[in-house]
Amino acid sequence: MEWLKEPNYFDFVQQPMREKRSQTEYIIREAVATFRKPVMLWAGGKDSTVMLWVAKQLFREVPFPVVLLDTSFQFPETYRFMEKTAKDWKIDFIRYRNKEALEEGVSPFTNSRFECCQKLKTEALAKLIEEKGFDAVLVGIRWDEHGIRGKEKAFSRRAEPEHMRIHPMLHWSLDEVWKFTRENNIPYNPLYDKIEAGGKTFKSIGCRPCTKATEKDAAERSGRDLDKEQLMEKLRALGYM
Numbered sequence: 001m002e003w004l005k006e007p008n009y010f011d012f013v014q015q016p017m018r019e020k021r022s023q024t025e026y027i028i029r030e031a032v033a034t035f036r037k038p039v040m041l042w043a044g045g046k047d048s049t050v051m052l053w054v055a056k057q058l059f060r061e062v063p064f065p066v067v068l069l070d071t072s073f074q075f076p077e078t079y080r081f082m083e084k085t086a087k088d089w090k091i092d093f094i095r096y097r098n099k100e101a102l103e104e105g106v107s108p109f110t111n112s113r114f115e116c117c118q119k120l121k122t123e124a125l126a127k128l129i130e131e132k133g134f135d136a137v138l139v140g141i142r143w144d145e146h147g148i149r150g151k152e153k154a155f156s157r158r159a160e161p162e163h164m165r166i167h168p169m170l171h172w173s174l175d176e177v178w179k180f181t182r183e184n185n186i187p188y189n190p191l192y193d194k195i196e197a198g199g200k201t202f203k204s205i206g207c208r209p210c211t212k213a214t215e216k217d218a219a220e221r222s223g224r225d226l227d228k229e230q231l232m233e234k235l236r237a238l239g240y241m
Contacts, residue, residue, distance in 0.1 A: 035136035048140030098124035108209035
């Protein structure tokens with residue numbers, strides 16, 4: 001399979017948008033054709049929303065469940081946006097929580113950001129895969145989003161639990177995602193348009209306690225919790241998206 005090879009990000013930069021969309025469609029088709037029970041993760045952000053939109057256009061009806069790994073700490077705007085979009089697009093939408101961890105009191109306020117992400121996202125994903133029997137997980141990460149994500153491949157085998165991690169948006173850039181969103185009138189989380197004190201805006205949206213608005217010229221993930229960003233490689237090794 002060609003997409004199991006090491007990525008060449010210089011080639012990604014050179015590709016016209018029609019090729020990027022075509023490759024995303026190819027990856028999603030491969031997932032549907034190759035795997036018995038795939039699932040798509042959707043966090044309500046710009047990248048995973050574009051990925052979901054492309055899948056919808058490709059099949060008219062999304063042919064697999066779409067899951068939010070719900071920490072219970074997302075922004076209210078994110079929940080409202082996702083519920084409305086899921087209803088409008090007639091998606092099999094699941095909000096999945098690690099109930100055991102939440103009952104134990106795991107939260108961004110009582111645990112380190114690393115522990116919280118590990119329990120409420122990474123461990124939640126493992127439980128989801130085991131409970132539902134998913135053998136492939138589609139995730140909307142991009143190569144230019146974070147250094148550790150630049151090391152990914154479009155298809156990546158994972159263990160514990162065993163499954164294929166698939167990245168249909170890996171070859172897109174931040175500017176391309178926004179350009180494509182606007183050209184195709186794709187709905188997006190209204191938090192991106194919210195202007196906070198000092199003219200700050202949200203560039204990357206995660207859980208409410210771990211996300212803040214940043215200066216206009218700041219790096220994309222500068223508003224995300226610093227501890228988690230610095231530990232991204234360790235989190236990825238444990239199964240984080």
